[in-house]
Amino acid sequence: MPGGSRWRQYGASFVLVLVAWQVMSxxxxxxxxxxxxxxxxxxxxxxxxxxxxxxxxxxxxRILGGLSLSFVVGFGLGLWMALxxxxxxxxxxxxxxxxxxxxxxxxxxxxxxxxxxxxxxxxVLLASGLPNFAIQIHDAVRDISRELWEMVQALRPTxxxxxxxxxxxxxxxxxxxxxxxxxxxxxxVVIIAELVGSTFGIGYQLRLSQDLFNMAAVVxxxxxxxxxxxxxxxxxxxxxxxxxxxxPALGR
Amino acid sequence: xxxxAFDGVSKVYRSGAREVAAVRDLSFSLERGERVAIVGExxxxxxxxxxxxxxxxxxxxxxxxxxxxxVYAHFxxxxxxxxxxxxxxxxxxxxxxxxxxxxxxxxxxxxxxELPVTPAQWLARLGLAGVEDAYPHELSGGxxxxxxxxRALVSEPDLILCDEAFGHLDEVTATTLRREFLALTTxxxxxxxxxxxxxxxxxxxxxxxxxxxxxxQVAAEFAVPPDASPTLLAGLRARVLxxxxxxxxTAAVDA
Numbered sequence: 001m002p003g004g005s006r007w008r009q010y011g012a013s014f015v016l017v018l019v020a021w022q023v024m025s026x027x028x029x030x031x032x033x034x035x036x037x038x039x040x041x042x043x044x045x046x047x048x049x050x051x052x053x054x055x056x057x058x059x060x061x062r063i064l065g066g067l068s069l070s071f072v073v074g075f076g077l078g079l080w081m082a083l084x085x086x087x088x089x090x091x092x093x094x095x096x097x098x099x100x101x102x103x104x105x106x107x108x109x110x111x112x113x114x115x116x117x118x119x120x121x122x123x124v125l126l127a128s129g130l131p132n133f134a135i136q137i138h139d140a141v142r143d144i145s146r147e148l149w150e151m152v153q154a155l156r157p158t159x160x161x162x163x164x165x166x167x168x169x170x171x172x173x174x175x176x177x178x179x180x181x182x183x184x185x186x187x188x189v190v191i192i193a194e195l196v197g198s199t200f201g202i203g204y205q206l207r208l209s210q211d212l213f214n215m216a217a218v219v220x221x222x223x224x225x226x227x228x229x230x231x232x233x234x235x236x237x238x239x240x241x242x243x244x245x246x247x248p249a250l251g252r
Numbered sequence: 253x254x255x256x257a258f259d260g261v262s263k264v265y266r267s268g269a270r271e272v273a274a275v276r277d278l279s280f281s282l283e284r285g286e287r288v289a290i291v292g293e294x295x296x297x298x299x300x301x302x303x304x305x306x307x308x309x310x311x312x313x314x315x316x317x318x319x320x321x322x323v324y325a326h327f328x329x330x331x332x333x334x335x336x337x338x339x340x341x342x343x344x345x346x347x348x349x350x351x352x353x354x355x356x357x358x359x360x361x362x363x364x365x366e367l368p369v370t371p372a373q374w375l376a377r378l379g380l381a382g383v384e385d386a387y388p389h390e391l392s393g394g395x396x397x398x399x400x401x402x403r404a405l406v407s408e409p410d411l412i413l414c415d416e417a418f419g420h421l422d423e424v425t426a427t428t429l430r431r432e433f434l435a436l437t438t439x440x441x442x443x444x445x446x447x448x449x450x451x452x453x454x455x456x457x458x459x460x461x462x463x464x465x466x467x468x469q470v471a472a473e474f475a476v477p478p479d480a481s482p483t484l485l486a487g488l489r490a491r492v493l494x495x496x497x498x499x500x501x502t503a504a505v506d507a
Binding site: 147148150151152153154155156157158161165166169170172244245246247248 | 303306307308327328330331332334335336338340342344345346347348355356358359387389
C-alpha cells in the first residue's frame, strides 16, 4: 500500500475511534470516559508544557538508551554464539531461562536491588531485551543460507571478510524485525518500572493520573506512548526500506 | 604428480546411529589443464566430490589433493586458485551484479587495475553490459548464472569446478551459455572438472568422462576424442548409457 494511502487509512481509523469515543462519553461520567475535547486538552498540555515534555523525554530516553545497549551487547553475544558452538552450548540455556522470567519479576527485583530509577530502568531493559536480541541474532546467523555460506567460504575469506560480505548483510532483515518486536516490549517494561518505582516519567504520570481519577490524562499519556510506538515503527520502516532496497517487493 | 588426486577417499555422514556413505574409496586424478566431466545418477556422490575438492568438508578417510597439497588441511593454500559455478547461481542478494563479480577480487585484496579483465569487462563479455547495477532479483535465471560465471572467472583461477552449472536452465539458454563458457575457459591452461547429469553436456565440456556410481565411486572412464564425429559420439553415448544402466542394476541387486 503506497505511503500516502496508508496514512489516509490510519487517519480514517483514528477519526472513527474518536467519533465512537465521543459518543460513549455521552453515556458515562468524565472520570470513566472523558470527552474528546477533554482528552485533547490534556494532550495539548503534554505537548506544550516543559514539565510534561521532560517526563515524556525521560521515558523515551530510557527506552531508547536501554534498548540500544541491549542491542549492542545482545548482538555481540548472539553473533559469538552462532559462530562459536561451545559458547552457544554454554550460554543459550542460561539465556533461555532469563528470557522466561516475566518482566514484572524483573521490575520488582530492580526496585529491591537499585535505588535510582535510571539503574532500575536499565536493568529491566537489559534483562528483558538482551536475551531477546541475543537469541534473535543467533537464530538469524544460523538461518543464513548454507548454499550462500559455502559459496563465500570457497573463496577462502578471512573472518572479518566473511562477516562484512556475508554474515552482517544477511542478517539485516532480522535485525530490523528484532528491533520492531523489542521496541514494543521495551516500552511496556519501562512503563511498568516507572509505574512501580519512579517519580519521573510517563509511568509515574500514569500512576498520578490514576490516583487523581484523571482519565483524560491517562488517555492522553497513553496516546503519547502510542505515538512514540508509531513514530518508532515508521522510522525503522524507513531505514529498512533504504537499507534493504535489494530485497524484492512482495505482492502487487 | 597429478594436478588433482582423489586417493581412496570416503565421506561418511553420521546421524545418531545411522551412517550414510556419500563417497566410498573414490580414486581418480586429473592432470593440469585437463577437462573432465563426471556423470552419474542423482545421489551418487557427485556434489560431495565437489565439496571435498573445494575443501568445504573433510574426507572421513583418504586424501584429496591439489598439486600434492591436502585441500582441507591446508584450506587457504588454494586461495584465489579455485573457483566454482554451482547449479544455483548463489549470488549474494544484497550485492549488485557488478558487486557480486567483484567479490573474489575484494576477498583476494587485489586492485581492479591489476586484473587482465575487470569485473565490468567480464560482465560485458557475458552479454551483461548495462545491468551492472541490477540486483539479482531483477535478473533472469540465465542472466544470474552468467553473473555467477563472471564471478568464477574474474580472479583468473587455475581450477574451475562446475556442479551442474547449466542444469536448471532451459535447453536454449543452457546450450548458449555452455558454448560461451567453453570459449572463455579453453585454451587458457585452466583445469576444469564438471559435474553433470547430461551426457551431451559431458561430451561438450570434457576431454574425459567419468561415470560415477553410488556411493561415489568411478564405475568407468571414457576418453572423448577432440573433433569426434557425430557417429563416434553416438557410440560413446550408448556405451555411457549402458554403463549407467548396468550400475543402476547392480545397485538395485545390492540393495
